[in-house]
Amino acid sequence: xxxxxxxxxxxxxxxxxxxxxxxxxxxxxxxxxxxxxxxxxxxxxxxxxxxxxxxxxxxxxxxxxxxxxxxxxxxxxxxxxxxxxxxxxxxxxxxxxxxxxxxxxxxxxxxxxxxxxxxxxxxxxxxxxxxxxxxxxxxxxxxxxxxxxxxxxxxxxxxxxxxxx
Numbered sequence: 001x002x003x004x005x006x007x008x009x010x011x012x013x014x015x016x017x018x019x020x021x022x023x024x025x026x027x028x029x030x031x032x033x034x035x036x037x038x039x040x041x042x043x044x045x046x047x048x049x050x051x052x053x054x055x056x057x058x059x060x061x062x063x064x065x066x067x068x069x070x071x072x073x074x075x076x077x078x079x080x081x082x083x084x085x086x087x088x089x090x091x092x093x094x095x096x097x098x099x100x101x102x103x104x105x106x107x108x109x110x111x112x113x114x115x116x117x118x119x120x121x122x123x124x125x126x127x128x129x130x131x132x133x134x135x136x137x138x139x140x141x142x143x144x145x146x147x148x149x150x151x152x153x154x155x156x157x158x159x160x161x162x163x164x165x
Contacts, residue, residue: 040069040122042149045083046102047112047125049137049144053104054085058096066093066127068118069149076151085146088114089127094144102148109134111145123147 048054059079065071067088072095076084081097088094111131116124125147126134136143 040073040119041152041154042069042073042084042122043152044123045148045150046106047108047123048085048102048104048146048148049107050104050140051096051142051144051146052139053102054096054146054148055098055100055102057081057100058085058098061095061097063092066095067091067116067124069116069122069124070118072097073149073151081151083148083150085125085148086116087125087127087144087146088117089130091117093124094127096146102146105137107137107145109145111143112147114145122149 051058059081061072061075065075066086067090069086072084072086075095076082076097079097082099083097083101085096085098085102086093111126111134113123114126114130116122125145126132127144128142131143131145134143134145
């Protein structure tokens with residue numbers, strides 16, 4: 001069970017307010033970008049079961065960042081990393097940002113196709129009980145399906161021509 005008596009941060013409140021606006025169809029706020037029809041500037045790379053496949057330089061964040069492709073991308077940009085990986089469980093999740101392409105076996109099971117909470121066009125993987133009957137990848141303690149994306153330049157961001165379209 002979730003403890004709703006936990007102290008929340010201003011960032012948590014802003015995220016929840018934006019999320020509820022998107023879910024009620026009232027628009028998406030300036031920071032999210034994934035729920036109001038606008039695509040997130042990220043390219044799907046693959047799905048992996050092992051945390052160690054994400055590289056030694058990985059940096060962790062969790063909570064809503066692990067359920068939102070837009071927020072995980074923003075964390076990667078702020079951290080100066082090229083890739084991000086998401087494994088969600090309900091309203092929380094896990095995310096890593098890193099610079100090297102993942103190594104190891106790529107997976108393609110039902111855990112790899114779980115839609116993100118902020119934008120169902122994207123997959124955000126799964127963690128723990130949200131993975132159903134899936135088993136941990138070889139050598140891993142926890143069940144995870146890390147969906148990996150490459151950070152693309154958004155139109156208007158410096159350093160790129162804006163990509164396709």
